[in-house]
Each structure stands twice: as structure tokens, then as C-alpha cells.
Amino acid sequence: MTQPYRIGFLLWPGLTQLDMTGPAQVLSRMPGAELHFVWKSLEPQPSDCGLPLVPTMRMSHCPQLDMICVPGGAPVAPIMRDAEVLDWLRKQAAGAKLVTSVCTGSLILAAAGLLEGYKAGCYWASGHQLPLFGAEFVAERTVIDRDRITAGGVTSGIDFAFRVIEHLHGRDMAEAVQLALEYDPAPLAGGTPATARPEIVERVRAMMAARIAQREAEIADIAAHRHA
Numbered sequence: 001m002t003q004p005y006r007i008g009f010l011l012w013p014g015l016t017q018l019d020m021t022g023p024a025q026v027l028s029r030m031p032g033a034e035l036h037f038v039w040k041s042l043e044p045q046p047s048d049c050g051l052p053l054v055p056t057m058r059m060s061h062c063p064q065l066d067m068i069c070v071p072g073g074a075p076v077a078p079i080m081r082d083a084e085v086l087d088w089l090r091k092q093a094a095g096a097k098l099v100t101s102v103c104t105g106s107l108i109l110a111a112a113g114l115l116e117g118y119k120a121g122c123y124w125a126s127g128h129q130l131p132l133f134g135a136e137f138v139a140e141r142t143v144i145d146r147d148r149i150t151a152g153g154v155t156s157g158i159d160f161a162f163r164v165i166e167h168l169h170g171r172d173m174a175e176a177v178q179l180a181l182e183y184d185p186a187p188l189a190g191g192t193p194a195t196a197r198p199e200i201v202e203r204v205r206a207m208m209a210a211r212i213a214q215r216e217a218e219i220a221d222i223a224a225h226r227h228a
Helices: 017-027 083-095 105-111 127-133 156-169 171-180 198-227
Strands: 005-010 033-039 067-070 098-101 142-145 148-151
Touching (some): 005 017, 005 083, 017 033, 017 156, 067 083, 067 105, 083 105, 098 105, 098 156, 105 127, 105 148, 105 198, 148 156, 156 171
Parallel strands (some): 005 033, 005 067, 098 148
Antiparallel strands (some): 142 148
8 A cells, every 4th residue: 555645835825826736736646645735824825827726734733744845936035034934844844755846936945944055946037046045056947956856947847746756656657647647748949048039038037127136135135134
């Protein structure tokens, strides 16, 4: 009989829903997977696209998890300052087999001190701030460093979940789940700054400039106060 493998997603208000729902859909097919969506209350929380998401467990009632996963999102700074969340992550990480994140979720892990000395993935426009917390940014879809598995931005979370299954159950199981979900992407070229046309990169950077600048300033302030 397959032993339960408890996976807890931090369901914080304002997260990017695909950062959580993408890997959750994949990981739900893993043998023994027991998924929990954890927050301070059981009230529905807004996601960045307006889709409300409902936690299934309070942080205060959450058992020890085998794997914690922190999704990302644009309004990440308030969560990086939330002492209750950071303390919960530290306590769970101490007993978890895997500590993971998707997109800017790695910045939340970093703020909790859980990526110091580790290589980690992040959203392409934000990963350069990981070194402020002692982590090394690696611009890859999935980054595995010992018991830390971190994904790049948004859609990387799907690839990340298959890598987790492969890590725990082998390639055959990962490919079986892949086929069951008919995951065979054939996207347009240009999903990263390295592969996109230069004019598209500049266009996207311009669109995000004000938001990114504000987030960078907030994260730099968090890092400065942490070291102080």
C-alpha cells in the first residue's frame, strides 16, 4: 500500500493561480499524494486573475508536511514581511522532505531564510534579487539543489511538478502522468528573455517597469532590514 505523501501549498491572497493550480493538478496524480491548501483561515482568497481559491486547512491546524510548496505572485512583498507565515514555513521546512516553490514563491522562501546557500529558480524579472537573501539565481525551468526544488515563472510550475514526480517515483511514473494529462506543449517560440525577439522583450519590460520597480524596492528594503 502506498504511504500518504502530504503536500501543502501556501494559499496566500493575491497569488498567481497557475503557480499553484498547475503543479497541484500534476501532483494530484502522484501515488499517495495528499494535497492541502493552507492559509490562516478557511475563507476564500483572491488570486491575481480574480478567481477565488478556497483553503482546505488552517496553518494553525496543519500537520507536518512531507513537501511544502510556495506559489508566487506579483504582490509578494507583504508575504515576505509576514512573521506568522515565515515562522510557519521555517517550522514546516525543519521536518519536510522537500521544500519547494514556483515563480516568486522562492523569494518568500528566501525571506524565511530557507534558501541561503542554495541555487534556486524564480520568475525571470525577479530572480536577480535572490542573492540579497544568500541564494543563487539559476534561470532554468526547474532547479534542484539537495532537498530544495524551485521553479521558474508561472507555467514552469507544471514542468516542476513532473520533475518532483520523477525525483520521488522515477521517470516512468512521471511520463505516465504526463500522458494521462496529455501534456505535450507546442508553444510559440519566445517564452524567456533569451528566446523572445528583442522588441518583445523590451515591450514586456516597459509594460512591467513600474510594478517591477516598486517590487524591487520593497524586496531590497526587506533584505536590508533582515540583515540589520
